[in-house]
Amino acid sequence: MTEPSRRFSPVKAVLVAGAAAGVLGAAGAAAFVWFGVYDVSATGPHLQPVHSLLEIALQRAVQRRADAHPPPRDLLTRERVMQGAACFRDRCVVCHGAPGVAPQAFALGMQPVPSSLVEATRHWRPQDLYWITRNGIKMSGMPAWEYRLEEGELWSVVAFLDALPLMTPDQYRALTASRSGAAPVTVGPAGAADAAPRCDGVVDAPAPLVPPLPTVELAQRAFRQHGCTACHTIPGVVGPDTSNGPRLSGLAGRDRIGGKAFPTEDGLAAWIRDPQAIDAHTAMPTLGISETQARLMARYLLTH
Structure with missing residues (x-):
């Protein structure tokens, strides 16, 4: 007769089998990735x-x-639809197309292909469309616009998407033909609209996040959204393994930044905002980063 201490209980058998299945599953997934x-x-x-x-x-x-x-x-409102039309024309139509307008060729080769937004409001609420426009979607080609469209412009895009299902190709062309001087056009429930105004996309500081992020995380977010990780390895910021530009660590201990700028908040912020103005021969481009964001990024780099 088997002694109680040596019995292999059903519960223990299930646990062992589960652990073995987990190990095999992890090994299979690793092999799936490793062997391409x-x-x-x-x-x-x-x-x-x-x-x-x-x-x-x-x-x-x-x-x-x-x-x-x-x-x-x-x-x-009419004003929001008008502004949203301008933002859609300048930022969105190249990938998503519009009534009577095809996406540009590069967008048609994306996978997944950018969806037509004519029926977006059938599947998403206004707050959903705002969140997607502001934050983008990983691994889809949809960028985050929070650093490129100000808060009112983001909501104007949502208002325009609400009017889009009832818009004919002629109405879309009339609404987006120019920034001034076009004939009025009816755009669905929002009423008559004149030619779309400018969509400047000048964002000094994005609208506060809900819930708010600590300053360090805001700086890391700014580096990612301005594409800094495409060329630089930045301490604490997830990005590709790249050596296109120097590693941005220990800047406070350097004599010069880029061989020109002083390693102070003022000097580094000026370099971040307009490196071409400081050194016309630098390969670092001017990205249109605002003063507020440049100082946020400079403070981060000087303490990491």
């Missing part, structure tokens, strides 16, 4: 299970976060 089994080329789509999983993840993630940004009460 999954085709990442944009000439073919994701497998349908992958596509469906990403769709569900997108919907659930947006719904969880978007309610922190309720739409303004005056969302659907």
Whole structure:
């Protein structure tokens, strides 16, 4: 008769089997990645299970976060639709197209292909569309616009998307033909609209996040959203393994930055904002970073 201490209980057997299955699953996933089994080329789509999983993840993630940004009460006004038309024309139509307007050729080769936004309001609430426009979507080609469109412009894009389903190609062309002087055009429930105004996209500091982020995380976000990690390795900021530009660590201990600027907040912020003005021969481009954001980034770099 087996002694109680040596019995292999059903519970223990299940735990051991579960652990073994977990190890085998992790090993299989690692091998799947390491040997390059999954085709990442944009000439073919994701497998349908992958596509469906990403769709569900997108919907659930947006719904969880978007309610922190309720739409303004005056969302659907003529002025917002007009401004949203300008922003859509200048920022969105190249990928998403519009009534009678095809996306540009590069967008048609993206995978997943950017969706038509004519029916966006059938699938997303206003706060959802605001959140997507502001924050973008990883691994889809959809960029975050919070550093390139100011708060009112973001909501104006949402207002324009509400009018888009009832807009004919002629109405779209008339509304977006020029920044001034076009004939009035009716744009659905928002009423008659004159030619779209400018969409300047001048953002000194993005609207406060909900919930707010610490200053360090705001600086890290600014580095990512201004593309700094494309060329530089920055302490504490996730990015590609690159050596296009110097590693941005220990700047406070250097004699000069870029061989020209002093390692102070004023000097580094000026370099971040307009390196071409300080050194006409530098390969670092001027990115249109605001004074507020440049100082935030400079303070971060001088303490890391």
